[in-house]
Amino acid sequence: MMLILTLGFLACLILKDMLCIFCFTLFFLVYLYYRFKDKRILALFILLSLFSCILVYPKEFKTYETYKVVEIKKGYCIGKNKGSKIFIQTDLDLSFQDEVKVKHIEPIHTDDNFTLFSFTKYNENKNIRFKTNSIEIIHKSTSLKSRLYNYLKSKPNSSIVLSLYYGIHDETIDEIYTMLGYGYMSAYYIVLHLLKRKYDETKIRRILLVFSILFGHFFVYTLSLSRFILYQLSTLFFTSKPNQIAFTILLFGILYPNQVLSISFVCPLLLQLVSYFCTEHKWIVQKLVLIGLMFIYFKKVNLISLLFFNILRKLYGLIFIFGFIVQDLINLKLPELTIHYAPRILFLILFIVFYIQCLKHFKWKYLLILFVPLLEIYCNPFFQVYTLNLGQADCSVIVEPFHKSVVMIDCGQNLYRDNVERIIMPFLENKNIHTIDTLILTHDDFDHNGGYDTLKDKIEIKQVIEDSNQIVNADYPFYLLLSEREAKDTNDSSIISYFTYDHLTYLFMGDASKQIERQLMSEYDLKADVIKVGHHGSNTSSDPDFLDSLDCKIALISCGYKNRYGHPSVETLKTLENLHINTLCTSDCGSIAIYSLHHLSFLVTNDGMFGIIWA
Template sequence: MKIASLFLSCGFWALMATHDSFCIGFLGILFFLFLWLRFHKRGLLWIWVGLIALSLWLCRPIQQEVHPGVYHIYQIKQNYVLARNKKTSIIVYGIEDPNFYDCYYVSRVERIDHLKNIHQFSFSDFMAKQNIQYCGYSSSKQFVSSSHSLKSQLYSRWKDNKVIQSNLYGIYQEETPSIVTRLGLPVIGIFYILKRRIQKYISKEKAQILLLILMLGYGYLFLFTVSFVRFFLLFFYTSIFKKREWALSASIVTFLCFLPGYATDFVFVFPIVYRLLSYTKKRKQHRAFVLAISQLIYFHELNIPLLLCFSWIRMIHSYIVLFSLLPFGQSFSNLWYDWIQKFPLSHFHYVPGLLFYILVILFVIIPKKRKMVCIALCILPWIQPYMDPFFHVYMIDIGQGDCTLILEPFHQSAVMIDCGQSFYRDNVKEIIIPVLKDLQVKQLDALILTHSDFDHDGGASELEKSMPIKQVIRSRDEIPKVKYPFFSLLPKRDASDTNDESIVSYFSYDGFQYLWMGDASMQVEQALMNQYDLTVDVLKLGHHGSNTSSSMTFLDQLRPTVGLVSVGKKNHYGHPSSMVISNCHTLGIHIFETRRHGMIHLFSFKGILCVETATHLIGIVKTRIIKP
């Protein structure tokens, strides 16, 4: 029966991870048949039917109504706060000196809009796990009232203590060592220390009751973080159930009922899998393996020194945080921060692909071949880029600007068209370089800068400092040195303004043709129609979809299958033009915009062209027969 409880809880976990009613129904039926054949107990089947109904209810779409009004602060971060009005929670920007339970009037609310790129952290998705989809703006002038609670008084006392701020409140400053953020809140380590100490003086049962009271007190005075909730629930059920399988099962189901959005989050997945491995014979080796795999899947990097020393460093760090609560402890903890900042963090960066997951599954299901699978997993990151047979085109979401990366199969070449910069952030440092690292692009064969506008070539100098670039192209007479057909159209032309000086790139692969227009206007489009007989499958619309480009005549003659628009949300230029988008729809052109879909990824192989977006759209765009 205890094993059956684990099967039920893990099955419920799988349903919640899908977060889709159709998938819940399909998986629910399959698991129902498994339970029937495996255990032959009607009681288990009825419990499972109840869990299916519960998961459908928890995963139902919830319509939020968010309005301006008075909100009180319940969580504080570095650059924003989380505030609540009745049952509605939002992010609030603009409050300079916040405190817990302070009330502010929020005059303007809007949906959270952030850039989305494949494999990159998405702030809007992160907040959606907490069912927060809106943000608001307030200021000190819109202050309504303050709280005199014990929680707010403690925060006022310790708001200048950086060690307490980062380790008990999760408010990380820019100077906080990166290793501290990776260790997470050390509260769990502190409670393990207290548990060992207390059990030396009182019985185990009394120690459990005392620790549960202390945990509730900590959560009230500081934070009930996701990891702390998971830890508290497991500790609570361990004190109730004698069998650890029942305790683990109950904690999984209860956690997912309270925080369903975190079913696939690292702070829940890794500790639970880690604990499930305690049922295996070689649990120490398996735990190290799972920790390494989890870091690669969730963070796309592996730090060997931290992986080997994680438990020791976290234990020491927990003692340091306890010591920092004393009046003279902060200076000592600052010395610890200075030392830990120098801890070697040699990052191994790798984004797992399909073959990686296949090897992980083989590791689990074929115990006799685990050594060979481990060797293959170690070699795979170094050879994976050179095993990729697809031709890739990535339109990177950088907001109001242009940046496209073109990768030839087997990493034979990497060409970038434009490298736009922003006045609000460093696009190269924060977006483009991380994307290139994830794609394991270590150098560019060519960087084509279509023209001299800041949103097209503003990041070129910074990119040149960050990685080798064999060829920087600023002239229409020059083309990248690649093996597939790549042309600069209308190299000799008179330009009336900067936009019309844009390099127009035309390239083809796997039988598909691509046309990148830069910011070229209708005059250039007319010249293209007069001089060339173009066949185009994918068109990057000129000037971010503006009505100065993409004339109806031009679109009608080219008739591309896909039209791409690189544009920022709520830009003050009004891009793209509703008339241009309407014309595309009339002509049957499928439009993808970075402001709506985030990064747009096109990839082809032997006459099949597919599309994938950062908002999880994926499908086949076009197929054609390639003659041998």
């Protein structure tokens, strides 16, 4: 009963929205009534539901002049003053409990894309919404915590130890071991197993619990360590495994209400439930759960790491124990045999159903879930048009149903980031795109074709188009317009793409100016449902008469957040508004996707917007 109540409480925390919590509470109360026939249980869950509303209610951010460093990651730190945290990005050598003065703050913003990790959302879940790169150290800490960190950091090849002790992820260790805290957990059970041979297990657990709390105090309370401490605490109060799990869920939800969907909590919880409720083939079920979670959270599975999961977990436990005295550690990063897959709704639904069924009774037919990725990838009937968010650069990916063909328009670069390495290739891998049938390079600007040299070395490209006279190899109407034109500069020579699928017509303008738009009007009688606005929304493009003649429904704009060019211009946005064209900008909503299947068409943005397109 206690476990069911806390799982309901957990569901309320996950839903967050007050209306959703209210609706769920009503349905769950009906379930509880028919299950237990006890009004006291109903009253208790109502209290838990109300408590969850208080926990998830957005907290106001208060700014302070000074912050203390409470968390250190690779490339950044987290500062804290009372209940407010701030993201600190600096080249200064900071340590734990250093006090810094903040000169300027601004909202955290990253170029978010489908299937890729969102650093902005990650920090929002930790109630960190503002950042600074302008600080002054006003006090260097001499605390034991700071000295321990500086000592370990100064050791040769310290990256594995820093990862296991502080959660500072490094490429020398698989990320899942860092996030799940398996270094400390494995070390704990190694010590417990050795000592309980000679001493009372209950006393040893109490001593190790105190040690765990002290370890968190002098090092860092990562999410995985906090959850582990709460679970060990629950074993002192409850003998029943379900009650231990329920107690852990309740306390973790109270302490970290916005982190209940983190893999540091979800993965151990699901594996614990398998360990207790699953009566047969536990090893297989646990591996399938791990595969599913790694697809959901990391969009990839390293099969070699998964195969040696139990061995590596114990090995990291030994390294954790001897980390203070070992001077040279080998690189334990295993060779990769990696499968990439970004799960969609079908996989998520089947994963939940599979998990619930396996807790009751495992059947070999449940292994069919492993084929769902292939089903979703190669049996996807939707025509897909993606506008990636590369900042002040351009890249669009057009995927024909069932992966019949892939067309990419531009692969732009930025001066501050390798877009191909950081965004384009991870996106293609997660979508299981291993071949680009046609790459259209609209014109010779770094923000449009700058990634070509890198991209061609990483993925097969069958056809490259750099001239409007070439023909796109596609089985649907795909035209390159205005092959003969009067172009005054490189921008005006941009290849203009015009294609149709499922009764929707798309027009991609590159960086073409108003002059080229007028030439298009005089040369063709164009209509377009979706336009990729020219020149990142600059006022050099988007002539009102031209846009009006197209009878557009949607305008897409690629531009960087707070870019130095001021794109998109106020004039262009005003024109689009006056013409009642729905405008989506990557700098505001992240990457944009349009899906169509016959007469059904809809769009989705990375920040959660959803809209039906009426053809």
